[in-house]
Amino acid sequence: MPRLALSDDFVTDLVSLQRPIQKEVGDAIQMFRSMTVPQLHASKGMHLEKLERSRDPRIRTIRITRSYRGVLLAPDDGSDLFTLLRVAPHDEAINWACKRAYSVNGATGGLEVRNIEALEQMETYFESKADTTPTRLFEKHSDTVLRDLGIDDQVLRLARVCVTADDLKVMTPPMMPADQYEVLEFLAAGYSPKDVWEQLIAPRGQTVRAAEDRPKVTLTEAILNTPNRIVEVTGPGELERILTEDLTRWRIFLHPAQRRYAYHPGFNGPAQVTGGPGTGKTVVALHRVRHLLRTGGGNDRILLTTFTNAMAAALRDSLALLLGDADAHLLERVDVTTVDSLAARVIREARGGSPKPLSAAAEKSAWTRAMAQEGLPWDEQFLSREFRNVVLAQGLRTPEEYLRCVRRGRGIPIGRVQRARLWRVMERFTADLASRDAATYTQLCDEAARLLVGSPPRYRHVVVDEAQDLHPAQWRVLRACAGAHADDMFLVGDPHQRIYDSRVSLRSLGIDVRGRTSRLRLNYRSTEEILRWSASLLDGRPVGRLGEDDDEDGGRDSLRGYRSQLHGRAPTARGYGSQDEELRALVEQVRTWIEQDGVKPSEVAVCARFNTVVDAVIRRLRRERVPAVAVKDNPGPEVSGVRVATMHAMKGLEFRCVAVVGVTAGVLPFAPQVTPVEVDPLQHQSDLLAEHCLLFVACTRARDALAISWSGERSRMLDPVVS
Numbered sequence: 001m002p003r004l005a006l007s008d009d010f011v012t013d014l015v016s017l018q019r020p021i022q023k024e025v026g027d028a029i030q031m032f033r034s035m036t037v038p039q040l041h042a043s044k045g046m047h048l049e050k051l052e053r054s055r056d057p058r059i060r061t062i063r064i065t066r067s068y069r070g071v072l073l074a075p076d077d078g079s080d081l082f083t084l085l086r087v088a089p090h091d092e093a094i095n096w097a098c099k100r101a102y103s104v105n106g107a108t109g110g111l112e113v114r115n116i117e118a119l120e121q122m123e124t125y126f127e128s129k130a131d132t133t134p135t136r137l138f139e140k141h142s143d144t145v146l147r148d149l150g151i152d153d154q155v156l157r158l159a160r161v162c163v164t165a166d167d168l169k170v171m172t173p174p175m176m177p178a179d180q181y182e183v184l185e186f187l188a189a190g191y192s193p194k195d196v197w198e199q200l201i202a203p204r205g206q207t208v209r210a211a212e213d214r215p216k217v218t219l220t221e222a223i224l225n226t227p228n229r230i231v232e233v234t235g236p237g238e239l240e241r242i243l244t245e246d247l248t249r250w251r252i253f254l255h256p257a258q259r260r261y262a263y264h265p266g267f268n269g270p271a272q273v274t275g276g277p278g279t280g281k282t283v284v285a286l287h288r289v290r291h292l293l294r295t296g297g298g299n300d301r302i303l304l305t306t307f308t309n310a311m312a313a314a315l316r317d318s319l320a321l322l323l324g325d326a327d328a329h330l331l332e333r334v335d336v337t338t339v340d341s342l343a344a345r346v347i348r349e350a351r352g353g354s355p356k357p358l359s360a361a362a363e364k365s366a367w368t369r370a371m372a373q374e375g376l377p378w379d380e381q382f383l384s385r386e387f388r389n390v391v392l393a394q395g396l397r398t399p400e401e402y403l404r405c406v407r408r409g410r411g412i413p414i415g416r417v418q419r420a421r422l423w424r425v426m427e428r429f430t431a432d433l434a435s436r437d438a439a440t441y442t443q444l445c446d447e448a449a450r451l452l453v454g455s456p457p458r459y460r461h462v463v464v465d466e467a468q469d470l471h472p473a474q475w476r477v478l479r480a481c482a483g484a485h486a487d488d489m490f491l492v493g494d495p496h497q498r499i500y501d502s503r504v505s506l507r508s509l510g511i512d513v514r515g516r517t518s519r520l521r522l523n524y525r526s527t528e529e530i531l532r533w534s535a536s537l538l539d540g541r542p543v544g545r546l547g548e549d550d551d552e553d554g555g556r557d558s559l560r561g562y563r564s565q566l567h568g569r570a571p572t573a574r575g576y577g578s579q580d581e582e583l584r585a586l587v588e589q590v591r592t593w594i595e596q597d598g599v600k601p602s603e604v605a606v607c608a609r610f611n612t613v614v615d616a617v618i619r620r621l622r623r624e625r626v627p628a629v630a631v632k633d634n635p636g637p638e639v640s641g642v643r644v645a646t647m648h649a650m651k652g653l654e655f656r657c658v659a660v661v662g663v664t665a666g667v668l669p670f671a672p673q674v675t676p677v678e679v680d681p682l683q684h685q686s687d688l689l690a691e692h693c694l695l696f697v698a699c700t701r702a703r704d705a706l707a708i709s710w711s712g713e714r715s716r717m718l719d720p721v722v723s
């Protein structure tokens, strides 16, 4: 029986295919594996074919369906290990196969691929271009040095004609072999050959420095040396697992844009990765933690934070999965927790106890009590925003500081007299809470940050997921937890998913990521149809860049280039006369997903703005004998049942099918959450944007299917997608 390995390109192709074709690919692979090698060569059904025009003599194609072909790399070293490289429509597969050449990297011993035709064209182009210029990009490195780092003949010729780093950039992988490109990229960025060796080659297990002293690596050895891009299908269940368990593919293959930051040898300070929903930011954060654990000192502690306790629990599980049994012991060096929990711990350690966190309703009552008799022209919402977004954001302690401060993000000026009165109310508010041994979460973080200043850093590295929603007080806690040094902080987030109102200037908080930022654009979660639809919900709503809220004018983020390779049905959006009708239609929709499309109930989610609707949905589904559970009850993966949650609780999650219900005019935007424009125009804009982002977050949790509904008047926020 031939052995079979799958490349990351093949798995990516497979994910983007329609389900019936995926099944045919699975069948073809089973057939392939059931034959002996001679049978395989003789099989008319498989039609294993060598291509006349192919540049690599080991490349073959096989028949998958009438119109689809698989591209294979056949062994030439006496082994029987075949590698499936692509699956694509006939002409595309042939065209791709003819231009590729596979080789073994001389330093890493891994298998690599190049677009040999395109590189040859580049050689001709650059030779004429570089002739007239006296200096060359890699002139200070000898051929021997470059060869020792794995650069081969063709890439060496190209490296020799590069004049600037931009010349190199036009040959980014998949044109140039990825590992060789990375070496040149590092050298071009000023790293010494010694650094490059230590950061890129030694971690891959190479110990022999001189290329000429290394033993020759066979094709099969090279395939097995490339676990980041190729996985061997072992055992009968393995193929099924790879083909069906989409959720674990992230452990095996990373997109080069993900890999570049996750496995970057070392950042000279804080680094940041942004990207739209589903682009694998959390995946990058997890791989970064693994990299830091594997390459760091045995006593280095790492903090991995995210926004909610449920997400922290999920991150912990995913990290354990990624580390596997071999590295399970490294988990002890990682704390996975929310910043709020960490802050409470810091306070407990310092004071022997921590105030009770306050619910939103209790906070509102406390503001009502504090402002009684003061006769201010503002309500509790205004005061709570002023306290959180100005006083706690800037860490103000005294009335003088408040009188002097620039109230960034607030849209109406407030004079000295009013500020003095506001300060009195805020003092009453804090004193009232203190007497009840209570505090808001943000107050807890503010206090923890003060306690941490001056104490030794608790962690060597801090890795932050969902960075877009952290408040400046939370950032101060994190900044104080890690001393300022190389690789101190690694942040991932998406400003389009900011659903809590936190204006942050990271630079002013001592977290300067300039020159160390990267953006992910490929969505791995949702179909292109769901993405386009959801992205248009934010049309015409400018979104600021992550952590650059001091940059009032420029600094816009965008979803440009954001794409998916998956395809499926367009989302649906339907209105109903009453909530009863809407819920009846919801039950039908959920049944169709489960019974006709074969989706497990736990892979279906329903979400609504408020808990009351969440409860009504759960009751209705159960009444109709569809199992349903509330996400807030933290059902484990073993618990069956449709997941039902508020839109806020959908943050960070994903499901195959998602229904968003109750998208009516009175609910989105929800007036009590949006400061009236006449009270504060800037705050109004910012609150409104958070409402739009909330709907965007809810919709982008869907992988295959999305259904939106409302009863009565539909939300105007759906205008861009519903005519």
Ligand SMILES: Nc1ncnc2c1ncn2[C@@H]1O[C@H](COP(=O)(O)OP(=O)(O)OP(=O)(O)O)[C@@H](O)[C@H]1O
Residues within 6 Å of the ligand: 246, 247, 248, 249, 250, 253, 254, 255, 258, 275, 276, 277, 278, 279, 280, 281, 282, 283, 284, 494, 497, 523, 524, 525, 651, 652, 653, 654, 700
């Ligand atoms: N390299 C990869 N290969 C395969 N699947 C991937 C890869 N990277 C991410 N994924 C999958 O894409 C989905 C989204 O990943 P992840 O949750 O990390 O994205 P995100 O950018 O953090 O999303 P969001 O911001 O919307 O919460 C997950 O199912 C993840 O397993």
